[in-house]
Amino acid sequence: MTDTTGTLDEALERLHDSGPERHGWLSNHAPMAVEALVRHGQAATVHRWLDRYADKLEEPPPPYAPVTADGWREALGDPARSTDWTRFFARELAERPWRAVLAAWWPRLLPGIAAGATHPVIRTGHAVRTLLASPEGATAPRLAELAHAL
Incomplete structure (x- = not known):
């Protein structure tokens, strides 16, 4: 791509700036949709599509407590901690190559693969695909997307 x-x-x-869900339980499909639109040659339609989807987007949950390398298990499976997880993975991705972060965390997160109707793993797949297929490399927005997806 x-x-x-x-x-x-x-x-x-x-x-x-939006959360991973809407109405408290429906998945935010926008990151996956915009990746698919660009991938299939429809980049010119992306911002117009986002403008129409914007009313479905919600604020992310407020941060609760930082996820740490030692205390991460206590935050597993708690949707109210999604902002804490995003911030944790943003720090991880700032310190190490994205492939190393993914290799370290994928086995830890894999037991929860069915959570959220598998949308986190689908979103992670879209994020990884943008990183692998991009001659632009690991841009800040694409790394941030991986942090959100994980």
Whole structure:
């Protein structure tokens, strides 16, 4: 996937202020949808699509307590901690290559693969695909998307 327009990164930046859910239990499909649109040559439609989807987006939950390398298990499975997890993975991705973070955390998170109707693993797949297929490399918005997805 080559996004020479920067549309994907712009769209991801727009989305990273929103939460992973809407109405408290429905998944936010926008990050996956914009990746698919760009991947299939529809980058020109992404921002218009996001404008129409925007009323479905909600604020992320407020942070509760930082997830730490030693105390991460206590935060597993708690949707109210999604902001804590996103911040944790953002720190991890700032300190180590994304492939190393994914390799370390995938086995730890895999037992919860069915959580959220598998949307986190689907979102992670979309995020990894953008990182692998991008000649632009691991841009900040794409790394942030991986942090949100994990």
